[in-house]
Amino acid sequence: MITGVGASSSDIYEAVLALSRSIAGRNDLSGLLSGVAESLQRIVAFDFAALILHDCEANSMYSYVLDAAAPADVGPTRRLPVEQDPAGWVWIHQRPLVIALEAESRWPEFTEWVRTAGLRSLTLVPLTAGDNRLGALGFGCLAPFAPSREELAFLERIASEFAVAVEAFLAKQDLLRERDRLRTLFDVTKALVSKLSPDEFRHALERLWSDAGFESAQQSEAFKQHGHALASQYYEAQAAQPAAAVVLFTERMLRRDMGRYILTGRIDRVDEHPDGALEIIDYKSGRAEVDENQVRNDLALHCYALLLQEIYPDRPLWIALYALRPNKKVAVPLDADALAEFRELLDALVAQILDEDWDTLAPRWIPHCAGCEFLELCVRKLGLNPAE
């Protein structure tokens, strides 16, 4: 049976909040799945639920089973082509679907799979955030169950609220994965070009490249070709102007006590130039272009400069954005006066935040809240209430 219909808006919202809380800071799919299972259980009782995501590359549906008895465990998974999976029908038509499994014959492989698990009925609702059709949410019962129109509407509402949080999680995961791959490619390429000739590099990349970790052979090939292109650009750039800077450190978390607040940040990379100047480099995986204005106005780079300044107070500083996709770096000097001016602005901004009378502010729930990193803060500190 599926029960729990009639949960209030606040109950649903509390479940969404619990989901956001449980997946905050997690980038792994198992974190998302256990978060969904545990949060769903707050508002609806089910025997089995499933998060079914559409895989664009393979045009298939990937089902992750969530067991009510063990919500922290990810159950069996299965990938089926869209047309062989009832969740594919839901994904295409954007309508709920109720299946009495004993009499079902349209999706034989899928039906056989869920029947083996003992299910007798299945209810699927679209998992869609705005225009982004993510997949479906499924609820399986060990007994025959046909939900009423109100019950279906309730499950659809849950799915649409959860979809925003799931979408935010998946988008973040995509970005991180893309960024990690590009950065690994970037670092490996740079390390190798300094040691190998162009021909040796080409052979090494072809020989050592692996498709492991990529979603498809095409995606793997695209990254490999990007590696070749990066290397060519490096060899050309080196021939024109040999690089003299050395890497001082990469990926380092720094912290500075600023008086009324603590400034922290993870710096992607710092290079040291022969004249002693330090260049702070922030990688950008999504940008197609980067220019000097963007670097001069980059808030994070200025914060990193303040962090680095404490450790190396007398070194001249440069700040740089490195757009990985076009393989383009733009660096500008940041003199002490400009950094002091930035610190004044930052101090004033923090003072404004700290001294604000938050009691007079009352945020309103908008769809974006479900996937927002500040959701818990808004609820706890500002009394955000979705039921209003």
Ligand code: SF4
């Ligand atoms: S910061 Fe804005 S979007 Fe985020 S939870 Fe608060 S009100 Fe919603």
